[in-house]
Amino acid sequence: MRINKNWLLTLMIGILLLLAACGGQDTSGKTTEADAGSNNEEVVIDVSLPLGAESQQGLGVLKFGEELEELSDGRFTIKPHYDNALGGEREVFEGMGVGTIDAGILSTGPIGGFVDELLLFDLPYIFENHDHAYAFLDSEHGEHLAELIYEEADVKVLAWMENGFRHETNSVRAIETLEDLEGIDHRTQESKVQIDTWTALGTNATPMAWTEVFTALQQGVIDSQENPLATIADVNFSEVQDYLNLTKHVYSPAPLMISRELFDSFSEEDQDIILEAAKNALPYQRDVSQQQEEDFTVELEEEGMTVTEPELDPFREAVEDVIEKWKPKIGEDIVDAALDMEY
Numbered sequence: 001m002r003i004n005k006n007w008l009l010t011l012m013i014g015i016l017l018l019l020a021a022c023g024g025q026d027t028s029g030k031t032t033e034a035d036a037g038s039n040n041e042e043v044v045i046d047v048s049l050p051l052g053a054e055s056q057q058g059l060g061v062l063k064f065g066e067e068l069e070e071l072s073d074g075r076f077t078i079k080p081h082y083d084n085a086l087g088g089e090r091e092v093f094e095g096m097g098v099g100t101i102d103a104g105i106l107s108t109g110p111i112g113g114f115v116d117e118l119l120l121f122d123l124p125y126i127f128e129n130h131d132h133a134y135a136f137l138d139s140e141h142g143e144h145l146a147e148l149i150y151e152e153a154d155v156k157v158l159a160w161m162e163n164g165f166r167h168e169t170n171s172v173r174a175i176e177t178l179e180d181l182e183g184i185d186h187r188t189q190e191s192k193v194q195i196d197t198w199t200a201l202g203t204n205a206t207p208m209a210w211t212e213v214f215t216a217l218q219q220g221v222i223d224s225q226e227n228p229l230a231t232i233a234d235v236n237f238s239e240v241q242d243y244l245n246l247t248k249h250v251y252s253p254a255p256l257m258i259s260r261e262l263f264d265s266f267s268e269e270d271q272d273i274i275l276e277a278a279k280n281a282l283p284y285q286r287d288v289s290q291q292q293e294e295d296f297t298v299e300l301e302e303e304g305m306t307v308t309e310p311e312l313d314p315f316r317e318a319v320e321d322v323i324e325k326w327k328p329k330i331g332e333d334i335v336d337a338a339l340d341m342e343y
Helices: 005-022 033-038 056-071 089-098 109-113 116-122 130-137 140-153 192-200 210-218 229-234 260-265 268-302 313-318 320-330 332-340
Strands: 043-048 076-081 103-105 155-159 162-170 185-188 204-207 224-228 243-253 256-259 306-308
Touching: 043 056, 056 076, 056 103, 056 162, 056 256, 056 268, 076 268, 089 103, 089 109, 089 155, 089 256, 089 260, 109 116, 116 140, 116 192, 116 243, 116 320, 116 332, 130 140, 130 162, 130 243, 130 268, 140 155, 140 332, 155 260, 155 268, 162 229, 162 268, 185 192, 185 210, 192 204, 192 320, 224 229, 224 243, 229 268, 243 268, 256 260, 256 268, 268 306, 313 320, 320 332
Parallel strands: 043 076, 043 103, 185 204, 185 224, 243 306
Antiparallel strands: 103 256, 155 256, 162 224, 162 243
16 A cells, blocks of 8 residues: 555654643643642642640641741642541551651651651650750751651651650659659550650550540549640640659650652752741741740649659669660660760
8 A cells, every 4th residue: 555655744743743742741640840840839738736726736837837838929838637637646657658648747656666766756864955855856867867767758857846855644643753653554655665664664554545545544544644745735634633743754856747759749949948948937836845845834733733843863764774775776876876965
């Protein structure tokens, strides 16, 4: 069969024009990174929070949203979801890793199940005060931990915000000395590090899911729990606990994070905007957190809790073996760097 040469030439030109027109599109139907940097479409980022809008977490996330909106000239906004509305902390972290949840602020507890080095923040008496913790998190060591989360869990740390220092509450007695903890039935998170810690401190350590804690305290199934002051106030533990003991046994960060898949989908310019917004919100959130610690101490005492400040040196000595036991798994270098950090 003979082929008309003019018809063939016309067909080839048409194909080339079609390919040129489609060259800037992703065949998956998703916007490419080049497109994301060049369009002016509005973006809403859903953010999960364990606590409410007035908590140190809530105020920090709202500040991040304000900064993000201003820096992007209104293109980027956030939609907060409070009180674990999108799921528990572990579910949220896993969701960010697979790209089903945009972003969240949460404690580091669940992350230790994915990145061993994050168990550092379960270890007792590593950080003496806020300045000590900030010096470590804002150093190359904090950057290293963030990189591990990014590479191993596909989640991007935007800022090392905080929950604050954790303290013990109970319904048995005031804790004036280490011996006062002896025999108390204490709830821990489902963490072997925490079980070891509270066993070393003399309690009967009982792992329990967070959703069961308030009722268990109310019914006397357990005597004691531990949390940052903002959480103790937010959950109304003063209704079921008589004693607040400022044990400061663990410093708990609350990293603000975003799905790697979502973050990597943005242009470099938009990534810089997101990072700058988080950086600008960080000192505000930390200041709010410290102020709330002071305010909640007074407020919880006014609500009827007896507040004690025990001498902590015996507590530190009691858990030295716990730190040594977990160093190999977490990494001796990172634990020693935290302990020895100058500030």
